[in-house]
Amino acid sequence: MTATPLAEAVVHLTATAHGRAEAAADLAFAGAVLLDLAAAGRVAIEDPVLRLLDDAPTWDEAADAALGVVAERPAEPLRDALARLAAEAAPIRRALRDRLFAEGQVPALEDGALWLFTGAPRGPDPAAALRARLAARDPADATLHGLLQAAGLEAGEAAPHPVARALGSLRGD
Numbered sequence: 001m002t003a004t005p006l007a008e009a010v011v012h013l014t015a016t017a018h019g020r021a022e023a024a025a026d027l028a029f030a031g032a033v034l035l036d037l038a039a040a041g042r043v044a045i046e047d048p049v050l051r052l053l054d055d056a057p058t059w060d061e062a063a064d065a066a067l068g069v070v071a072e073r074p075a076e077p078l079r080d081a082l083a084r085l086a087a088e089a090a091p092i093r094r095a096l097r098d099r100l101f102a103e104g105q106v107p108a109l110e111d112g113a114l115w116l117f118t119g120a121p122r123g124p125d126p127a128a129a130l131r132a133r134l135a136a137r138d139p140a141d142a143t144l145h146g147l148l149q150a151a152g153l154e155a156g157e158a159a160p161h162p163v164a165r166a167l168g169s170l171r172g173d
Helices: 006-014 020-039 061-071 078-087 089-102 112-118 126-135 139-150 162-171
Strands: 043-046 049-052 075-077
Touching (some): 020 043, 061 089, 075 078, 126 139
Protein backbone atom coordinates (compact mmCIF):
# COMPACT_ATOMS: atom_id res chain seq x y z
CA MET A 1 0.00 0.00 0.00
CA THR A 2 1.17 3.53 -0.69
CA ALA A 3 2.50 5.75 2.07
CA THR A 4 -0.25 8.28 1.25
CA PRO A 5 -3.89 7.22 1.66
CA LEU A 6 -5.22 6.13 -1.71
CA ALA A 7 -7.87 8.86 -1.88
CA GLU A 8 -5.21 11.55 -1.41
CA ALA A 9 -3.01 9.91 -4.04
CA VAL A 10 -5.88 9.98 -6.56
CA VAL A 11 -6.55 13.64 -5.79
CA HIS A 12 -2.87 14.48 -6.27
CA LEU A 13 -2.78 12.67 -9.60
CA THR A 14 -6.09 14.10 -10.88
CA ALA A 15 -6.06 17.61 -9.40
CA THR A 16 -6.25 19.23 -12.83
CA ALA A 17 -8.71 16.75 -14.42
CA HIS A 18 -11.52 18.20 -16.54
CA GLY A 19 -14.27 16.75 -18.73
CA ARG A 20 -14.10 13.00 -19.33
CA ALA A 21 -10.96 12.73 -17.22
CA GLU A 22 -12.90 14.18 -14.29
CA ALA A 23 -15.50 11.40 -14.56
CA ALA A 24 -12.68 8.83 -14.54
CA ALA A 25 -11.14 10.65 -11.57
CA ASP A 26 -14.45 10.33 -9.71
CA LEU A 27 -14.48 6.57 -10.37
CA ALA A 28 -10.88 6.18 -9.18
CA PHE A 29 -11.60 8.36 -6.14
CA ALA A 30 -14.69 6.29 -5.23
CA GLY A 31 -12.64 3.10 -5.33
CA ALA A 32 -9.78 4.69 -3.42
CA VAL A 33 -11.94 6.06 -0.63
CA LEU A 34 -13.68 2.67 -0.21
CA LEU A 35 -10.31 0.93 0.02
CA ASP A 36 -9.10 3.55 2.54
CA LEU A 37 -12.28 2.98 4.59
CA ALA A 38 -11.75 -0.80 4.40
CA ALA A 39 -8.14 -0.40 5.58
CA ALA A 40 -9.43 1.66 8.51
CA GLY A 41 -11.95 -1.05 9.42
CA ARG A 42 -14.96 1.14 8.58
CA VAL A 43 -16.32 -1.03 5.74
CA ALA A 44 -15.86 -4.63 4.66
CA ILE A 45 -15.52 -5.57 1.02
CA GLU A 46 -17.10 -9.00 0.86
CA ASP A 47 -17.20 -9.53 -2.88
CA PRO A 48 -19.74 -8.78 -4.25
CA VAL A 49 -21.15 -6.88 -1.21
CA LEU A 50 -19.94 -3.78 0.61
CA ARG A 51 -20.88 -3.77 4.29
CA LEU A 52 -20.74 -0.81 6.64
CA LEU A 53 -18.98 -1.77 9.88
CA ASP A 54 -18.58 1.56 11.68
CA ASP A 55 -20.10 4.92 10.74
CA ALA A 56 -18.67 6.88 13.69
CA PRO A 57 -17.03 10.16 12.63
CA THR A 58 -13.43 9.92 11.46
CA TRP A 59 -12.91 13.69 11.78
CA ASP A 60 -11.80 13.74 8.15
CA GLU A 61 -14.29 15.63 5.98
CA ALA A 62 -13.82 13.45 2.89
CA ALA A 63 -13.93 10.14 4.78
CA ASP A 64 -16.98 11.22 6.76
CA ALA A 65 -18.80 12.31 3.59
CA ALA A 66 -18.02 8.96 1.96
CA LEU A 67 -19.18 7.11 5.09
CA GLY A 68 -22.43 9.09 4.90
CA VAL A 69 -23.01 7.84 1.35
CA VAL A 70 -22.26 4.24 2.37
CA ALA A 71 -24.43 4.53 5.51
CA GLU A 72 -27.49 5.24 3.34
CA ARG A 73 -27.37 1.54 2.33
CA PRO A 74 -25.20 -0.32 4.88
CA ALA A 75 -25.12 -3.58 2.87
CA GLU A 76 -25.37 -3.41 -0.90
CA PRO A 77 -23.64 -4.77 -3.97
CA LEU A 78 -20.13 -3.34 -4.27
CA ARG A 79 -20.81 -2.15 -7.83
CA ASP A 80 -23.88 -0.19 -6.68
CA ALA A 81 -21.99 1.37 -3.76
CA LEU A 82 -19.18 2.44 -6.09
CA ALA A 83 -21.69 3.88 -8.58
CA ARG A 84 -23.42 5.90 -5.84
CA LEU A 85 -20.12 7.10 -4.40
CA ALA A 86 -18.76 8.01 -7.86
CA ALA A 87 -21.96 9.97 -8.56
CA GLU A 88 -21.39 11.95 -5.36
CA ALA A 89 -17.57 11.99 -5.53
CA ALA A 90 -17.02 15.44 -7.05
CA PRO A 91 -17.82 17.49 -3.91
CA ILE A 92 -16.02 14.99 -1.67
CA ARG A 93 -12.96 14.99 -3.94
CA ARG A 94 -13.14 18.81 -4.10
CA ALA A 95 -13.19 19.04 -0.27
CA LEU A 96 -10.10 16.86 -0.06
CA ARG A 97 -8.42 18.84 -2.86
CA ASP A 98 -9.22 22.08 -0.98
CA ARG A 99 -7.60 20.68 2.19
CA LEU A 100 -4.53 19.64 0.19
CA PHE A 101 -4.46 23.12 -1.39
CA ALA A 102 -4.55 24.73 2.08
CA GLU A 103 -1.57 22.52 3.00
CA GLY A 104 0.25 23.71 -0.14
CA GLN A 105 0.21 20.29 -1.81
CA VAL A 106 -1.95 20.99 -4.92
CA PRO A 107 -2.57 24.12 -7.02
CA ALA A 108 -5.82 26.04 -6.82
CA LEU A 109 -8.30 25.25 -9.58
CA GLU A 110 -11.50 27.14 -8.92
CA ASP A 111 -10.11 30.55 -9.83
CA GLY A 112 -7.59 30.86 -12.65
CA ALA A 113 -6.30 34.15 -11.24
CA LEU A 114 -5.64 32.50 -7.89
CA TRP A 115 -3.35 30.01 -9.65
CA LEU A 116 -1.20 32.94 -10.83
CA PHE A 117 -0.73 34.11 -7.26
CA THR A 118 -0.42 30.78 -5.50
CA GLY A 119 1.85 29.12 -8.04
CA ALA A 120 2.89 25.51 -7.80
CA PRO A 121 2.57 23.47 -4.62
CA ARG A 122 4.93 24.50 -1.84
CA GLY A 123 7.80 22.10 -1.22
CA PRO A 124 8.21 18.80 -3.06
CA ASP A 125 5.44 18.13 -5.58
CA PRO A 126 3.53 15.07 -4.28
CA ALA A 127 1.97 14.39 -7.69
CA ALA A 128 5.40 14.31 -9.37
CA ALA A 129 6.71 11.93 -6.69
CA LEU A 130 3.67 9.68 -7.14
CA ARG A 131 4.08 9.67 -10.94
CA ALA A 132 7.75 8.73 -10.55
CA ARG A 133 6.87 5.87 -8.19
CA LEU A 134 4.14 4.66 -10.55
CA ALA A 135 6.53 4.81 -13.52
CA ALA A 136 9.01 2.68 -11.55
CA ARG A 137 6.27 0.02 -11.15
CA ASP A 138 6.90 -0.31 -7.42
CA PRO A 139 4.94 -3.36 -6.20
CA ALA A 140 3.90 -1.31 -3.16
CA ASP A 141 1.80 0.81 -5.52
CA ALA A 142 -0.08 -2.09 -7.15
CA THR A 143 -3.40 -1.08 -5.59
CA LEU A 144 -3.10 2.49 -6.83
CA HIS A 145 -2.11 1.19 -10.29
CA GLY A 146 -5.16 -1.07 -10.32
CA LEU A 147 -7.51 1.78 -9.38
CA LEU A 148 -6.11 4.09 -12.04
CA GLN A 149 -6.28 1.36 -14.68
CA ALA A 150 -9.81 0.28 -13.73
CA ALA A 151 -11.00 3.90 -13.90
CA GLY A 152 -9.35 4.40 -17.30
CA LEU A 153 -6.77 6.90 -16.07
CA GLU A 154 -3.82 4.66 -16.85
CA ALA A 155 -3.23 2.14 -19.62
CA GLY A 156 -3.12 -1.56 -18.85
CA GLU A 157 -5.31 -4.24 -17.42
CA ALA A 158 -6.60 -3.69 -13.89
CA ALA A 159 -5.73 -6.11 -11.12
CA PRO A 160 -8.36 -8.73 -10.24
CA HIS A 161 -9.36 -6.96 -6.99
CA PRO A 162 -13.15 -6.81 -6.44
CA VAL A 163 -13.09 -3.00 -6.42
CA ALA A 164 -11.14 -2.91 -9.71
CA ARG A 165 -13.59 -5.38 -11.28
CA ALA A 166 -16.56 -3.29 -10.13
CA LEU A 167 -14.99 -0.07 -11.43
CA GLY A 168 -14.30 -1.73 -14.77
CA SER A 169 -17.92 -2.83 -15.01
CA LEU A 170 -19.08 0.74 -14.35
CA ARG A 171 -16.88 1.93 -17.22
CA GLY A 172 -18.35 -0.75 -19.46
CA ASP A 173 -15.18 -2.89 -19.73
